[in-house]
Amino acid sequence: MSVFIVKPGLLASVQDLGRYGHRQLGICPGGALDTLALAVANRLVGNDDSAAGLELTLGACEIRFENDTRIALAGEAFGATVDGAPLAPCWSVPVHAGQTLRLGGAPTGVRPGLRTWLAVAGGIDVPPILGSRSTDLKAGFGGLEGRALRKGDRLPIGTSRLDESQRKRKSFGVRAPDAGDAPGEPTTLRALPGPEAEQFLQAAHKLLYAEPWRITPQSNRMGSRLAGPELKRRKGSTDMLSAGVVPGTVQVPPSGQPIILMGDAQTTGGYPRIAVVIRADLWKLAQAPLGSPLRLVEVDEQSAHDAWNARQRYLAQVAQGLALMNWPGEHDGN
Amino acid sequence: MSATEPRLHPLGDAALLCELPAPATLDAQRKIWALGAQAAKWPGVLELLPGMNNLTLSFDPAQIERAALEDKVRAIWPRLSAGALAGREIEIPVTYGGEDGPDLEHVAKHCGLTPHEVVRRHSQAQYVVYFLGFLPGFAFMGGLPAELATPRRSEPRVAVPARSVGIGGEQTGIYPLVSPGGWQLIGRTTLELFDPQAESPTLLRPGDRVRFVATSVVA
Numbered sequence: 001m002s003v004f005i006v007k008p009g010l011l012a013s014v015q016d017l018g019r020y021g022h023r024q025l026g027i028c029p030g031g032a033l034d035t036l037a038l039a040v041a042n043r044l045v046g047n048d049d050s051a052a053g054l055e056l057t058l059g060a061c062e063i064r065f066e067n068d069t070r071i072a073l074a075g076e077a078f079g080a081t082v083d084g085a086p087l088a089p090c091w092s093v094p095v096h097a098g099q100t101l102r103l104g105g106a107p108t109g110v111r112p113g114l115r116t117w118l119a120v121a122g123g124i125d126v127p128p129i130l131g132s133r134s135t136d137l138k139a140g141f142g143g144l145e146g147r148a149l150r151k152g153d154r155l156p157i158g159t160s161r162l163d164e165s166q167r168k169r170k171s172f173g174v175r176a177p178d179a180g181d182a183p184g185e186p187t188t189l190r191a192l193p194g195p196e197a198e199q200f201l202q203a204a205h206k207l208l209y210a211e212p213w214r215i216t217p218q219s220n221r222m223g224s225r226l227a228g229p230e231l232k233r234r235k236g237s238t239d240m241l242s243a244g245v246v247p248g249t250v251q252v253p254p255s256g257q258p259i260i261l262m263g264d265a266q267t268t269g270g271y272p273r274i275a276v277v278i279r280a281d282l283w284k285l286a287q288a289p290l291g292s293p294l295r296l297v298e299v300d301e302q303s304a305h306d307a308w309n310a311r312q313r314y315l316a317q318v319a320q321g322l323a324l325m326n327w328p329g330e331h332d333g334n
Numbered sequence: 335m336s337a338t339e340p341r342l343h344p345l346g347d348a349a350l351l352c353e354l355p356a357p358a359t360l361d362a363q364r365k366i367w368a369l370g371a372q373a374a375k376w377p378g379v380l381e382l383l384p385g386m387n388n389l390t391l392s393f394d395p396a397q398i399e400r401a402a403l404e405d406k407v408r409a410i411w412p413r414l415s416a417g418a419l420a421g422r423e424i425e426i427p428v429t430y431g432g433e434d435g436p437d438l439e440h441v442a443k444h445c446g447l448t449p450h451e452v453v454r455r456h457s458q459a460q461y462v463v464y465f466l467g468f469l470p471g472f473a474f475m476g477g478l479p480a481e482l483a484t485p486r487r488s489e490p491r492v493a494v495p496a497r498s499v500g501i502g503g504e505q506t507g508i509y510p511l512v513s514p515g516g517w518q519l520i521g522r523t524t525l526e527l528f529d530p531q532a533e534s535p536t537l538l539r540p541g542d543r544v545r546f547v548a549t550s551v552v553a
Contacts, residue, residue: 021385023392024382025369025536026466129530139470139511139532195343197352242337242467242474243357244383244390246349268385268467268474276346304347 001157002066003120005149009061014124014143016052019132023267030134030263031119033286036177037074039121040318044072044092046162051123052133056116059103064094070167075287076113079104091173110183113287123156135320136170138264161328165312174318179284186293189281192274192304204231208274210295221264224285230256245269248277259286318328339411342404345390350403353388360476362387364416365390372410384465386474402477419541424522426544428499432552434522441501441518444484449553455479461544471510471528472535475544478506490516497523
């Protein structure tokens with residue numbers, strides 16, 4: 001059982017929900033930058049949420065399936081087709097051996113996105129390292145040989161829990177998660193004050209939360225670099241000692257241009273942390289196109305919890321829907 | 335020192351920073367190790383993110399509320415004994431200078447010493463691993479002789495070769511992987527700092543006492 005990379009696009013890698021438990025060794029969690037998308041795609045093909053899939057960047061890729069199987073995409077579909085037949089995000093479809101999934105070069109979503117997650121029934125079966133199949137591109141391990149996928153790569157697929165009739169079942173879909181942002185509007189991310197927030201001038205806080213920022217093309221899986229007005233610290237602010245950072249941390253280097261850390265970020269940093277994006281909104285950052293506008297909204301801890309609970313409710317609804325149609329898989333709502 | 339309580343501050347909705355005031359000392363770091371050893375056992379605490387003089391606890395808010403976690407840190411803090419970790423003695427062979435240490439000359443000039451004297455002092459000191467972070471297996475160590483402190487390069491290198499030994503400000507360290515970096519490179523070791531397939535993936539661990547052994551000096 002395998003899939004064949006005809007064309008990987010800009011950056012394709014094997015990712016699961018991340019490599020946890022090793023941050024005290026300097027090992028970043030990595031994993032799918034949008035774990036919600038990967039989880040939904042996995043459920044649609046009868047996998048556990050934690051099965052490994054492919055994270056694709058900016059479309060323009062081709063993947064051939066070498067066995068009869070079932071697939072689902074989530075995130076930006078880039079006008080995806082399977083042998084010419086359109087495939088919408090959050091749809092589960094059967095594919096035959098020899099069929100090819102193609103993603104175009106331009107986003108086609110109502111709100112254009114940047115990345116796509118592909119789940120295949122049985123999951124991408126590369127050997128887990130330190131408890132995860134995710135590719136750590138920086139450290140060069142995990143996934144397929146610790147690297148981004150190339151043309152001609154062949155990836156093994158694990159054993160699916162779908163039986164023959166389930167695998168062949170006609171296409172169905174679930175509701176995609178709602179970003180809550182209208183088409184054409186900036187991506188909004190909710191954030192809590194960071195540990196060094198008070199080192200910044202009042203004006204910097206106003207700017208951080210008032211201005212629309214732009215995601216620069218220098219952004220990657222380590223972090224989204226934002227361009228906008230300079231965020232200044234108070235005079236006499238001392239340099240901080242190295243301290244832990246998590247995905248979502250908004251750190252401000254001396255340039256005053258903030259960076260929002262993502263899954264592949266280093267585990268510790270030395271730049272002041274003005275804010276931290278709440279966990280429930282990280283997926284929106286993973287999907288926001290380079291060059292697109294972004295707005296930060298300061299919230300309190302209760303709102304962060306409510307937002308996380310809303311995310312969990314969405315996953316639970318997906319699980320309920322799938323359970324009602326006797327679809328196999330992990331349906332615990334987590 | 336040990337009477338000082340850490341400042342507690344959330345780092346997002348699922349992590350808590352526990353931070354002692356500067357300056358970083360080995361005593362403070364020992365308390366950080368002790369706190370980590372306790373907190374790792376608490377239900378709902380997922381991961382430890384140690385730093386210099388600080389520790390961040392990632393937690394699952396569905397299992398433990400932040401306020402409850404803060405209470406636990408405050409309650410245990412006065413009772414922590416700053417016991418030393420059972421660190422090991424680790425010798426790191428280094429080829430100093432030349433291609434392996436292109437900045438040795440610059441460091442010597444900055445410090446007003448000969449390159450050989452920089453090597454002598456760098457390899458004579460004993461260093462203690464405070465914590466691992468930044469990159470897999472990257473050890474933040476204390477113990478660089480003050481006279482060897484050298485500011486980082488104004489233009490960071492795009493790709494520092496793996497296993498390079500460098501000085502950055504008042505710190506010395508070894509790059510486990512090829513990575514961008516601004517430290518002054520004075521040498522290189524043959525030891526692998528990180529092997530994800532190994533049972534213990536990192537060569538160095540917090541509490542280890544490290545010595546650099548000069549196997550050659552090109553100056």
